[in-house]
Amino acid sequence: MNHILSKYCPRIDFDSYEDFLENFKIDVPADFNFAYDVVDEWARVEPEKRALLWCDDAGEERVFTFTDISKLSNRAANAFSKLGIGKGDVVMVILRRRWEYWVTAMALCKIGATIIPASLQLTKKDIEYRAESANVKMMVCVNDEYVCAQVEEALPKSPSIKERIIVAGDRGGWRGFDELIAGESDEWVRPTGEDATTAKDIMLIYFTSGTTGLAKAVSHNFAHPLGHIITAKYWQQVQEDKLHMSVTDSGWAKFGWGKIYGQWIAGASIFAYDMDKFVPTHLLQKIQDYKLTTFCAPPTMYRFMLQEDVVSFDLSSVHNFATAGEPLNAEVTIAWKRLTGKNIREGFGQTEG
Numbered sequence: 558m559n560h561i562l563s564k565y566c567p568r569i570d571f572d573s574y575e576d577f578l579e580n581f582k583i584d585v586p587a588d589f590n591f592a593y594d595v596v597d598e599w600a601r602v603e604p605e606k607r608a609l610l611w612c613d614d615a616g617e618e619r620v621f622t623f624t625d626i627s628k629l630s631n632r633a634a635n636a637f638s639k640l641g642i643g644k645g646d647v648v649m650v651i652l653r654r655r656w657e658y659w660v661t662a663m664a665l666c667k668i669g670a671t672i673i674p675a676s677l678q679l680t681k682k683d684i685e686y687r688a689e690s691a692n693v694k695m696m697v698c699v700n701d702e703y704v705c706a707q708v709e710e711a712l713p714k715s716p717s718i719k720e721r722i723i724v725a726g727d728r729g730g731w732r733g734f735d736e737l738i739a740g741e742s743d744e745w746v747r748p749t750g751e752d753a754t755t756a757k758d759i760m761l762i763y764f765t766s767g768t769t770g771l772a773k774a775v776s777h778n779f780a781h782p783l784g785h786i787i788t789a790k791y792w793q794q795v796q797e798d799k800l801h802m803s804v805t806d807s808g809w810a811k812f813g814w815g816k817i818y819g820q821w822i823a824g825a826s827i828f829a830y831d832m833d834k835f836v837p838t839h840l841l842q843k844i845q846d847y848k849l850t851t852f853c854a855p856p857t858m859y860r861f862m863l864q865e866d867v868v869s870f871d872l873s874s875v876h877n878f879a880t881a882g883e884p885l886n887a888e889v890t891i892a893w894k895r896l897t898g899k900n901i902r903e904g905f906g907q908t909e910g
Contacts (some may be wrong), residue, residue: 558797560602561595561822565783583783588771592666593747593783597819599623604655611656613831619656626659631745632738633664640720644669644752647691651675651698654831657724657734658807661697666744666788669754673762676808681710691762691774700726756780763810782818789819792904794877797824799850804858815853837862841870848874855882859889867896879904
């Protein structure tokens with residue numbers, strides 16, 4: 558228990574908030590790399606440990622162990638390297654909630670490349686702007702007509718983009734993800750020397766929403782995942798080997814801090830529901846059927862779920878409900894507590910944190 562957490566936190570349990578505030582500490586190794594030091598490490602010590610349970614509205618379900626994620630990301634790293642992606646190169650990823658996001662993110666982390674998670678809502682101009690400002694070298698996108706069309710229309714003014722990879726389908730001019738990694742080795746050697754990453758290298762770039770002007774790049778280094786130990790362990794209160802769900806698209810920062818980094822460091826299993834659209838009763842059904850232990854969603858989703866017959870669903874497995882992203886009205890908190898017996902713990906932080 559707490560195999561990874563104990564490596565970076567000298568102390569995990571605390572008697573009070575004051576005790577936590579005074580004594581909580583995270584040790585940051587100079588060469589920390591999440592893909593190697595968390596994913597591959599879990600695969601080494603607990604090969605069958607569940608990392609991800611993924612499902613969608615088409616009835617497909619996939620379960621991935623940390624060994625699966627480790628080997629698949631090794632294959633992807635080998636494939637991406639052959640396409641010319643190396644340390645410091647920038648790759649934009651638009652993958653909704655597809656399971657391939659976790660694999661792609663870990664592959665880029667192993668290479669030392671920088672990932673830009675991006676929203677399905679980006680227009681041609683948004684893609685052009687991001688490609689130019691961050692020198693994007695490769696796109697990895699879900700098979701969505703709008704998304705792919707926007708990328709293709711942006712190409713004439715985005716000369717830095719050299720490669721396009723499509724997930725969950727085929728399209729002319731794009732390389733298929735499955736075919737690309739199918740023949741690759743699932744072995745990958747951690748780079749050394751100048752090819753190795755340090756905790757201060759840039760791992761991740763988010764772009765702000767751009768509501769008050771042009772979107773701004775927000776960079777995070779390879780130490781970034783360690784900061785979200787607090788998010789997962791102490792706010793969301795994830796439990797090792799139990800299912801945690803954060804409802805978010807991979808284009809938003811919440812995907813990283815809500816369903817990858819701190820959660821996997823704490824040894825939790827991620828539950829991912831790749832919904833076509835938000836239907837409150839469908840989400841309530843997933844919480845019940847999969848017996849989730851911890852759950853996080855925006856206040857708007859709680860409001861919509863409260864318009865349904867919440868008490869007809871068994872949500873008793875959920876130990877902790879959390880929310881973030883917008884103000885949580887008192888009425889929602891009171892109603893949720895009345896119907897479920899549980900509070901909603903509201904989190905505040907930088908949008909792109």
